[in-house]
Amino acid sequence: MHAPDGFINAPVSAAAGVVAAGAIAVSLRGARRELDERTAPLAGLVAAFIFAVQMLNFPVAAGTSGHLLGGALAAILVGPYTGVLCVSVVLLMQAVLFADGGLTALGVNITTMAITTTIVAYALFRGLVTLLPRTRRSVTAASFVAALVSVPASAIVFTLLYAVGGTTDVSLGKVATAMVGVHVLIGIGEAVITALTVGAVVAVRPDLVHGARGLRHKLKLRVNGELVDAPDAPAAEPVPAAARSRRTVWISGLVTSLVLAGFVSFYASANPDGLEKVATDHGIDKKAEEHALADSPLADYGVEDVDDTRLSGGLAGVIGVGATVVAGSGVFWAVRRRRTGEEAETADPTRTSV
C-alpha cells in the first residue's frame, strides 16, 4: 500500500503531510509520557523490530505467503504514541532509503499506515479489554479484533484520500470495493498473526504488553497459610494513565468525525459498478506488500519479487464500505461510552492501578 509520487495530487498530499506532522508531534510528546527518557533507544529498537518482523514470512498455501504490517501489533505492545512513532519512522526510512513509497506521498502513507492503523487498533483493543473479562485469553481476542479492523480502516482512509485527491479517473466505487475487499482479506491474516504474537508475549512477559497493563493482578503473599495482599508499592501515577486514555479517545474521535463529516459526501456521487478489475489490480497491490525473505533488511530491498501474480479472487466487494464505516463508528461509540464510565471510576482516589 506504499503509495508512489503522483498517485494523490499535490494539495491533498500536502494536507496529509500536515496531518501526519501534527500526529507525530502529538506522539512525540505522548511517547515521552509512555517511555520517559528511554524513548529514543526503546522506540528505535521497537521500530527495528517492526522492520524485521515485516520480513518474517507466513506461508498461506502453496507458494504464497504474507507478512505482518505491524501497526496494530506496535500499538498493543508499546502503546499508541510509541506505535505511531515506530511505524512512521519505518515508513520514513523506507521512503528515504529504499524509494519504497514516494517522498511527497510520505504524508499519505504515514496517515494511512501508521496513524490510522495504530489509533483504530488501540482504541478497539482498549475498549474490548475493558469490556471482556480480565484474562489472558481476552487480550488475545481483543488484539485479534483490533488488528482485523485496523487494516480495512486504513484502506478506507486511503480511499477517502483518493476520493479527494486521486489523479486517476477510476470510479470511487471500484477503488473502495477493491481496497476494502482485499484489505479485509489481508486484515484476517494480520489479525491471526497479531493475536498469536501478542499471546506469545503475554505468556512470557505480560508486563511488556502496554495494552494489557491493567490486567496485572496484585501481588499476594502467603502468610501463615493465608493469602493476603502485599502492601502497595509506592503509588504509581494513575493520573497520566487516565489522561492518556482520555486523550487517545479524543484524538481518535476527532479524526474519525472529521473524516466522516468531511468526506462522506463523496460517496453520494460515487457510482459503484463493475468489479472485474478490482481483483487484478489488487493482486498487484498485495504483491507490493510482500517482500522476499531477506537475510538482511537492507539486502533484498532493491529487487522486489515480481513473479507472484496471484489474483485475489472474486472476494472484492464482499464488504461494502458503508457497512464498515457504520460498524466502525458504532464500535467506536460503544468504546467511548464505556471509557467515560471507566474514567469516572478511576477518578476515585482510593483506587490505585499498578
Next chain:
Amino acid sequence: MGAGHAHKLYRHGHSPVHALPPHTKLAAVFAFVVVVVSTPREAMWAFAVYAGLLAAVAYTARVPAAFLLKRLLIEVPFVAFAVLLPFVAEGERVDVLGLSLSVSGLWGGWNVLAKGTLGVAASVLLASTTELRELLLGLQRLKLPPLLVQIASFMVRYGDVITDEMRRMRIARESRGFEARGVRHWGVLAKSAGALFIRSYERGERVHLAMVSRGYAGSMPVIDEVTASRAQWSYALALPSAALVVCLLGWTL
C-alpha cells in the same frame, strides 16, 4: 558500528554529488519531487526534460545507468497498475490496436507512471550517493525533531542486529526440523515473533542503561556539525530550480 555502516543501496564514490552536504541533497530531492508532482500531465515533454535532468545528476554522481535501472524495479507493481488504468477508467474511449481504452485512464496511467518513476529515480539517486549516517544528520539539520532522528538512527543501527537475531531463530527452528508450510505453522512463527519482540525490547533497555551510564540525558551530543556554504546550496538547488523552470513552462505552454 554506526560509522562505517553503509547500506546496500549506497554506492561509494567521490563525485561532486557525493561531496554535497546531506541536508542540501535532501532538500533538493524533496523540492524536485514536489515540482514534478505539480507539473500538468499534458506537458509530456516536461517529463522528458526531468528525466534528462536526473540523468545529468546520475552522470555527475558517476552512478551507472544499469545500477539505477535495477533499483527502479521496486516500482514494478505500480507500473503494472498504471498499465491497467486505461482498461478500467471511465470516460470516452478510443480504439488502439483493437483495444478499447479510456482516454482519461490513459492520462491517469501516464501520470502515475511518469511521476512515480521520476520520484523513485530521484530517491534512488539520493540513497546511492548519501551514507546512512549522513542522511540522518541531514534530516536533523532540516529540523526534523531530534527525538525522531534519534529513533530513526537507533532503528537503522539495530536493524541489522535484530534481523540477524531473527535469522538465528530461523536457523534454530530449521535445525530442529521445523519447516513452515501453511497456516497450521503460524503459531510457531508467531511465538518467534513474540520472542523477537521481547529480545528487542530488553536490548533497548540495556542500550538505554549503557547510554545513561555514559552520561546520556535525553539528547545526543552533536560531534560532527554539517554546514553548507552558499555555493553548495546553489549547486544542490540547481536541480529543483531547473525543474521549476520546466514546470512553469509546462503550465504556460
